[in-house]
Amino acid sequence: MEYKARSEMDPRFQWDMSHIFESTQAWEEAYAKASELISGLPVLQGTLGASAEALKNACDRLYEAAHAVELVYVYAFLCKSSDNGDPANQTMEGRATNLYVSFSTASSFFTPEVLAIEEDVLTKYINDPILSSYRHILEDTARGRAHTLDAAGEKMLAMLGDAAQSSSNTFEMFESVDMTFPKIRDEHGNEVTLTHGNFSVFRESKDARVRRESFEAYFGEFKKYINTLASMYAGSVKMDTYFTDVRGYSSACERALFGNNVPITVYDSLVDAIHDGLPTMKRYLALRKRVLGLETLNMYDLYTPIVDDVDFSVSYEEAKTLVKSAAAPLGERYAALLDEAYANHWMDVYENKGKTTGAFSCGVYGVHPYVLLNYTDTLDDAYTMAHELGHAMHSYFSSEANDFANHDYRIMVAEVASTVNEVLLTKYLLATETDKKKRAFILNHLLEGFRTTVFRQTLFAEFERRAHDMYKQGIPLTAENLNREYRALNERYYEGAFINELQDIEWARIPHFYRAFYSIKQPGRTSPGTVQKSHKSAQKLP
Numbered sequence: 182m183e184y185k186a187r188s189e190m191d192p193r194f195q196w197d198m199s200h201i202f203e204s205t206q207a208w209e210e211a212y213a214k215a216s217e218l219i220s221g222l223p224v225l226q227g228t229l230g231a232s233a234e235a236l237k238n239a240c241d242r243l244y245e246a247a248h249a250v251e252l253v254y255v256y257a258f259l260c261k262s263s264d265n266g267d268p269a270n271q272t273m274e275g276r277a278t279n280l281y282v283s284f285s286t287a288s289s290f291f292t293p294e295v296l297a298i299e300e301d302v303l304t305k306y307i308n309d310p311i312l313s314s315y316r317h318i319l320e321d322t323a324r325g326r327a328h329t330l331d332a333a334g335e336k337m338l339a340m341l342g343d344a345a346q347s348s349s350n351t352f353e354m355f356e357s358v359d360m361t362f363p364k365i366r367d368e369h370g371n372e373v374t375l376t377h378g379n380f381s382v383f384r385e386s387k388d389a390r391v392r393r394e395s396f397e398a399y400f401g402e403f404k405k406y407i408n409t410l411a412s413m414y415a416g417s418v419k420m421d422t423y424f425t426d427v428r429g430y431s432s433a434c435e436r437a438l439f440g441n442n443v444p445i446t447v448y449d450s451l452v453d454a455i456h457d458g459l460p461t462m463k464r465y466l467a468l469r470k471r472v473l474g475l476e477t478l479n480m481y482d483l484y485t486p487i488v489d490d491v492d493f494s495v496s497y498e499e500a501k502t503l504v505k506s507a508a509a510p511l512g513e514r515y516a517a518l519l520d521e522a523y524a525n526h527w528m529d530v531y532e533n534k535g536k537t538t539g540a541f542s543c544g545v546y547g548v549h550p551y552v553l554l555n556y557t558d559t560l561d562d563a564y565t566m567a568h569e570l571g572h573a574m575h576s577y578f579s580s581e582a583n584d585f586a587n588h589d590y591r592i593m594v595a596e597v598a599s600t601v602n603e604v605l606l607t608k609y610l611l612a613t614e615t616d617k618k619k620r621a622f623i624l625n626h627l628l629e630g631f632r633t634t635v636f637r638q639t640l641f642a643e644f645e646r647r648a649h650d651m652y653k654q655g656i657p658l659t660a661e662n663l664n665r666e667y668r669a670l671n672e673r674y675y676e677g678a679f680i681n682e683l684q685d686i687e688w689a690r691i692p693h694f695y696r697a698f699y700s701i702k703q704p705g706r707t708s709p710g711t712v713q714k715s716h717k718s719a720q721k722l723p
Contacts, residue, residue: 184534194529195529196263196553197525198256200548208253215249215253218245221242225290226290233306237311252545252547257270257274258277262536263535263553265353265358266357278342292335295323352410353537353692356377357535366391378555392479392481400686403689414695415652415658417694417697421649433649434646440591451639463677466678469487495558497531499563505520507567507608507609511605527549528553528554540565541569542599544577544579547585550577552573575597575599607626636674644688648694649697664685
């Protein structure tokens with residue numbers, strides 16, 4: 182299995198970007214129109230408190246510009262995600278980011294000016310029917326009063342928008358474009374080039390040698406650059422901390438959750454509950470070790486199925502039928518939309534050189550969602566497809582039912598639609614499969630879902646909090662210090678497994694960490710002066 186260039190891939194399995202803009206020229210025209218809308222925003226400054234009608238006019242104008250900017254950005258974002266190494270895509274995304282920063286800067290007056298309105302007057306405006314479409318947004322704006330700067334301060338922070346993404350952008354280019362992996366020998370002894378996509382296949386291999394060699398080769402490449410990766414992540418943590426301090430939050434975790442109106446006690450309760458469940462994880466690991474007949478359970482043994490002699494490969498074509506059948510309880514309209522997604526190229530299916538790793542769903546208001554996959558014909562890939570299509574349909578129905586200002590949803594509810602789809606797939610497979618070993622295989626996958634989705638994601642959230650707290654305490658975020666903290670968490674969560682030194686650097690390959698506390702949140706849009714620059718409704722790790 183080798184990387185192919187984007188141009189060598191079969192277009193039948195690539196998403197159709199013409200649904201957003203028919204051509205690059207159409208994108209250029211939309212860019213110019215969005216720029217024109219942005220240039221007209223400053224005249225609104227100083228008018229917001231005049232009346233409910235004036236506030237509505239400002240909101241209408243700001244959201245019109247926000248929608249125009251979002252379409253321009255999401256098109257560029259998706260193009261670059263399909264091939265991060267293409268210079269034209271890089272240029273387009275860079276220009277779209279500049280447009281996004283221009284909008285944020287031009288609209289940065291909005292929140293402080295709204296909060297300058299006397300509270301009783303603002304409450305009257307919020308309750309005026311003329312502003313019903315913006316009521317929730319304005320209430321959220323008012324809720325952030327203590328963390329909002331004056332107009333000059335907000336403009337300064339908005340202008341930092343592009344620079345603040347430098348660590349994340351650098352990691353994405355390094356991981357998706359510049360990073361290459363060595364050859365390993367597959368189960369048949371053939372030399373195969375390791376990639377982000379096929380690593381997930383090899384770590385499930387029944388052959389312990391293949392699991393070990395793929396793990397050592399894959400993580401070994403990250404280890405070669407561990408000091409550079411530590412510097413990248415430290416830069417991201419430092420920017421998080423800067424915004425946290427400037428806005429007066431007690432911690433980066435509090436700031437991350439505030440946008441979703443979630444108290445930090447929810448984070449604490451989650452961690453406590455998972456810690457209480459760790460004895461169950463220990464028993465599961467002991468079961469896995471015994472069933473696999475291993476003297477030592479290594480971390481690279483955690484993904485291989487514990488059921489012998491089962492070939493449960495699922496081609497993309499089979500997955501389409503499987504996911505649609507499993508989703509039948511959701512109704513005929515849902516099924517028809519899945520058919521539309523399959524037929525009209527909503528999904529980008531296979532791995533190519535430079536493509537963003539993992540999987541994600543991206544809602545596009547007024548068009549339809551797009552789904553990125555790196556499909557490798559495994560049952561887990563079918564589950565990933567079901568998961569991301571759950572996000573996609575959530576986005577589709579939310580956009581259909583709401584105006585642009587209210588169509589977004591928060592990550593605290595986002596995973597409901599996706600995990601329901603996974604559960605439906607499990608129930609369908611168990612209802613239709615009669616082979617005992619395959620049924621056991623399906624149940625094994627369900628157990629792994631608990632390990633990876635519930636326990637592993639909480640481990641991630643704990644690591645992020647520790648990293649941010651370390652920086653606040655003056656502890657340098659060196660590779661050695663980050664490795665030590667990650668190892669301590671692995672030893673706690675995976676008691677009974679052997680934690681070798683390569684596992685210590687797993688944090689360095691997690692793209693989620695560049696979106697602080699992504700595991701338990703994702704910032705939503707809280708005012709017309711905010712556009713969500715990253716349009717991944719959710720991203721599943723490779």
